[in-house]
Amino acid sequence: MSDRAITLRGRRVVGGVAEGEALVTRDTISGWGGVNPMTGTIIETRHELRGVSFRDKVLVFPGAKGSSGWSAVFHFSRLAGMAPKAMLFNEMTTKIALGAVVMRCPSVTDFDQDPLAVIETGDWVRVDADAGVVEVLKKAAARKVS
Amino acid sequence: MILSDEERAMLDGGSGPARRKAMELLVRYAEALGAERFVETNNVAGVPGASSPYLNNYYKQHGGSYDAIFSLFDLDSDEIVEVPKMNVHSCHLQGGIDPENWQTLGAKPEHLKISQDSEQAAASHDIKILKTCTPYLAGLVPGKGEHCAWMESSAVVYCNSVLGARTNTEGRESTSAAMLTGRIPDWGFHRDDFRFGSHHIDVQVPVESVMDWGMLGYFAGATVGERIPVLTGRYGKPDLVRHKHFGAAAASSGGVELYHVVGVTPEAATREQAFGPKRPVAEIVYGPAERRGVYETLNANGRDADVDYVMLGCPHAALDQIQEICRLLDGKKISDKCRLWVFTSRTVRTIADQKGYSKIIRDAGGHLITDTCSAIGQALPPETKVAALDSAKQVHYLPAIMGIQAWFGSTADCINTALTGRWAGRAP
Numbered sequence: 001m002s003d004r005a006i007t008l009r010g011r012r013v014v015g016g017v018a019e020g021e022a023l024v025t026r027d028t029i030s031g032w033g034g035v036n037p038m039t040g041t042i043i044e045t046r047h048e049l050r051g052v053s054f055r056d057k058v059l060v061f062p063g064a065k066g067s068s069g070w071s072a073v074f075h076f077s078r079l080a081g082m083a084p085k086a087m088l089f090n091e092m093t094t095k096i097a098l099g100a101v102v103m104r105c106p107s108v109t110d111f112d113q114d115p116l117a118v119i120e121t122g123d124w125v126r127v128d129a130d131a132g133v134v135e136v137l138k139k140a141a142a143r144k145v146s
Numbered sequence: 147m148i149l150s151d152e153e154r155a156m157l158d159g160g161s162g163p164a165r166r167k168a169m170e171l172l173v174r175y176a177e178a179l180g181a182e183r184f185v186e187t188n189n190v191a192g193v194p195g196a197s198s199p200y201l202n203n204y205y206k207q208h209g210g211s212y213d214a215i216f217s218l219f220d221l222d223s224d225e226i227v228e229v230p231k232m233n234v235h236s237c238h239l240q241g242g243i244d245p246e247n248w249q250t251l252g253a254k255p256e257h258l259k260i261s262q263d264s265e266q267a268a269a270s271h272d273i274k275i276l277k278t279c280t281p282y283l284a285g286l287v288p289g290k291g292e293h294c295a296w297m298e299s300s301a302v303v304y305c306n307s308v309l310g311a312r313t314n315t316e317g318r319e320s321t322s323a324a325m326l327t328g329r330i331p332d333w334g335f336h337r338d339d340f341r342f343g344s345h346h347i348d349v350q351v352p353v354e355s356v357m358d359w360g361m362l363g364y365f366a367g368a369t370v371g372e373r374i375p376v377l378t379g380r381y382g383k384p385d386l387v388r389h390k391h392f393g394a395a396a397a398s399s400g401g402v403e404l405y406h407v408v409g410v411t412p413e414a415a416t417r418e419q420a421f422g423p424k425r426p427v428a429e430i431v432y433g434p435a436e437r438r439g440v441y442e443t444l445n446a447n448g449r450d451a452d453v454d455y456v457m458l459g460c461p462h463a464a465l466d467q468i469q470e471i472c473r474l475l476d477g478k479k480i481s482d483k484c485r486l487w488v489f490t491s492r493t494v495r496t497i498a499d500q501k502g503y504s505k506i507i508r509d510a511g512g513h514l515i516t517d518t519c520s521a522i523g524q525a526l527p528p529e530t531k532v533a534a535l536d537s538a539k540q541v542h543y544l545p546a547i548m549g550i551q552a553w554f555g556s557t558a559d560c561i562n563t564a565l566t567g568r569w570a571g572r573a574p
Contacts, residue, residue, distance in 0.1 A: 013178045033521065033543040045546045065372060065401035068297040071317030079204055093372055093401065094314040094334060097178035102222045102319050
């Protein structure tokens, strides 16, 4: 996919390689009280992804907010098999760093271009967190291939 | 990372397998953050090894033991290690079930047993069982500049902003590891340059009551997100309860971990001190329209005026607030259509018992409950459809978690509602 893909470069948060469909939001995500880890679904009232599941998605979002239960709730989502495949985000916080570590979820931040401007929900995204490289195949192109 | 000899020894297993696993997790965490070293801490607040029906069942093949849950979940280890006593001053924050009011909360006896067993195990590891989201009301009061590792966003923001101590919003896993090692990544709020303000909020309407401070906090968090607001303008001298409600709200609508109130908080004698070398990234006004907007947002989940549940004590009620509730009840009985639950810490309830406040609330038909709250414990009175709350934080979470309606108002609005069963709050 690399010859037609858009490439973003960032910093490894948690290593690993994963690929999947992007789920993109411009809203920050609350862990405890904001998601149901047993279903992998966002439950926060007024969140643009309310009712949407992040299971097995490459979650692209500004960052974490809210309760200190962030890491434990996303840790539960890993135990329940509901975790995202990878996480790409802009704003580093202790919540998201610890959450990514205990989810053991390949994660990248500090990008050379804003992933929220480049990636749309439905795009196919390959994350090599060890190298800090993210390749994006746009939705239209991804459909043609499949 | 740069590790001291002692840290290197812990990582190499010289201080036993549990401290090794704890250091491994802390190194992974520090590398994720981009931190280069650790700070030493002797003040840690978390929920170490706390069991729940889910965890107990998930680790059933390991007997659901304290060592199993602490190793596999808290330390994210792939093997079970024997957890020694903590050698750092360590506290347990809120839990799920008040052992004295578990039946009121609708808890099952087997769930109470899980909670009690894990509490006993924590206590036997020299962890102080405070069981509250307000440890600063239960004797845990770090000094200015002290490095801490705390969970609970409303306690974290109080620790940084009001006490001038230093903590990031830590999580369960990092606090449990810090209890064993006395280390936490040197990142974020531990560092001077991270603590300066980012946004200026000019408060143009008078902010005085606890409700006013809660609404301003909710506005501040929604406006600045994870950044650091600096307030100037029309406010008096907020007391502990006002700070508690402001910070809890700001940490819920956004991710505020530190705020500066110029002329009030310890790192903001002046606006210049609060911003340090930084310039505000935004100038924000909190005026009548903003105040109205916050009130409407906080009441967006309220439709039916018949209220069947009034919940107070988020964050856990201070003694002053319990005294105020008793004054407002004024010897009357609450409506038979409505329940009143007030949440606090074990420490404060002990004093409330001695002062006769617990009896006043009980005689009115209410309950004074410790350890938890309706959101943390996911416990409501049977058939609750509509709640009335005096906490912006609780309004933010409870309808989302429990699928109920909620009204937001003052403590007096809420007590009046408990007495009549009808919501009668008004916009300020």
